Every structure is written in C-alpha cells, then in structure tokens.
Amino acid sequence: MSDTAITAATAQIMTVLRHPQDRPVVRSFFDPATFTASHVVHDPATRRAAVIDSVLDYDPASGRTNYASAQQIVDYVLEQKLHVVWQLETHAHADHLSAAPWLQEQLGGQLAIGADIVRVQEVFGKIFNAGTEFARDGSQFNHLFRDGEGFKLGNLECIALHVPGHTPADMAFVIGDAAFIGDTLFMPDYGTARADFPGGDARMLYHSIRRLLSLPVQTRLFLCHDYKAPGRDTFAWETTVGAEREHNIHVHDGVEEDAFVSMRTTRDASLSLPNLIMPSVQVNIRGGHMPEPEDNGVSYIKIPVNRL
Numbered sequence: 001m002s003d004t005a006i007t008a009a010t011a012q013i014m015t016v017l018r019h020p021q022d023r024p025v026v027r028s029f030f031d032p033a034t035f036t037a038s039h040v041v042h043d044p045a046t047r048r049a050a051v052i053d054s055v056l057d058y059d060p061a062s063g064r065t066n067y068a069s070a071q072q073i074v075d076y077v078l079e080q081k082l083h084v085v086w087q088l089e090t091h092a093h094a095d096h097l098s099a100a101p102w103l104q105e106q107l108g109g110q111l112a113i114g115a116d117i118v119r120v121q122e123v124f125g126k127i128f129n130a131g132t133e134f135a136r137d138g139s140q141f142n143h144l145f146r147d148g149e150g151f152k153l154g155n156l157e158c159i160a161l162h163v164p165g166h167t168p169a170d171m172a173f174v175i176g177d178a179a180f181i182g183d184t185l186f187m188p189d190y191g192t193a194r195a196d197f198p199g200g201d202a203r204m205l206y207h208s209i210r211r212l213l214s215l216p217v218q219t220r221l222f223l224c225h226d227y228k229a230p231g232r233d234t235f236a237w238e239t240t241v242g243a244e245r246e247h248n249i250h251v252h253d254g255v256e257e258d259a260f261v262s263m264r265t266t267r268d269a270s271l272s273l274p275n276l277i278m279p280s281v282q283v284n285i286r287g288g289h290m291p292e293p294e295d296n297g298v299s300y301i302k303i304p305v306n307r308l
C-alpha cells in the first residue's frame, strides 16, 4: 500500500538534507519533575518558530500551578527574537499539564493537535463525567491536524503524521529534517511508549513506529520524554531514524509485530499510572485550560474512584 504522507515527508526531508543551511534550529527544555522534553524549533531564514509540548508546572499536593518551566521558553524566544506561529501538542499528555494557553498569551501562535483528539475527549469526558459545557469537538484548539496535512514554518515545509497507539490521537510533526514524534519511540536504549491508556493499542503503536522508521535514516527525531535507561546517567531526547532502527531495544529492525505486541502488553501490565494523570488529562483535553470554574470562581480537578 502506498503511503503518500510518508512519501511527501521523505521528499521534504531529502530536500532539506541537501541544503544544510535550511535545517531548522531546535532548542529543547527538559523538565526533570515530569521527565518531559519541550522543544522550540525555528526556521533560520525567517525566525518563524513553533513551540512543541510545553509544560505547566503543577504541585499536586497544593493544587497550585506555576510558570517557571514555561518562562524559560518565553525568555529563549525573546532573546532569540523568534516569532512564534504554532503551539503544537503531539497528543493529550497524561503525565504533565500543557502550558500552551499561557504561552499563546505571551508569545502568540496557533494552538494545534491531532483531529482525533475528539475521540480522546469522548472517552475521558465519560470517565470524568464532564457536563455538556465540555465540548467534545476539539473547539478548544485553533487547528486540528489530519494525517499527511502540510503546513509551513516560515520557509520550511512541514507535514503532520497521525501516529496512534499510545493514544488514538497522537501526531508526529515533520519540520524540515526534524521529526517531533511525541510518545511513540523513546531513546534506543529505553524503547517505546506505553499503549495501555484508554484508547491506546500496542498493535497500532507498532504500525505507527514502523511508519516513522521508514523515513530517511538521517532524519533527526526529537522525543517527548526520557527516563534515563539503566547504565546511562544523563537525560537525552534526540536521536535519528537510523539509530532507532539499529538499536531500539523494543523495535529495532527485525522485531515482528506479534513479538512487539506481547512485549509491550506484558510490560504495560507492570506499570503504575503516571502521578499526574488525573489533573493532566482533565486539563489537556481542554487544550490546557482548567475545568470551568464552579459558582465560587474556583476550578476543581476530579478524581474518579475505582475507575482508572
């Protein structure tokens, strides 16, 4: 079966690789509290930038948020004189809250996520028994990307790829020769993302990963998380298609679908839920906004008992 989105992404990556001066510049910010890597990517010719998977700091004991992590992104963007045109989310994260609405106020940019966010909103809307004021149509975002959809970052061609499995709505954003792949692959020595959240699917994740690994071997991959593999004592979030194909402990070349699915399913059964799943999901399915305040003006995060 031909895959026009991957063919187009491959052509775009090869073009940029032939013109190294056009390669996008990436600066990453790592949050050790949630093990999240956020990225600011820009076109060196026009200084148009995208912020990808930002973090809003949240203390679960007090229910307080703060902007220390997001402020680092603001400082960098101002210092580098970048013009932010996109605030991108690879998916509705379950382990950290998104700072996209706050960053949008500070820096601008269209807030975008994958079109299948509506399925995630449906599933978690039910789990959290959200009222009708919670729209399940993706309208909390400025744009919903479909598989293979092209977009621009300054002069750079970009393509959005739908890579479901970790959640039904995961996207990867190919910007020049760099692909921001969210929670699909982790560093080669750590493996792959879990696929056991509501709507997740290990078989689907395998297909999405093989699709990403069919991009040119030189493609730079930027990940959303790192947890340090045993034997490694620094955090890392950048690798390449070639390195993943050769060394990824879960899905290097030669690992068959059934073997991956059984490994992934067994491993997922041993994992506990992320510490911040309750607040993260409720906020992130709302595009990073808190639930509607109650009649005293305060927003509340719910915890469904014996449900997840």
Ligand SMILES: [Fe+2]
Pocket: 091, 092, 093, 094, 095, 166, 183
């Ligand atoms: Fe995730």
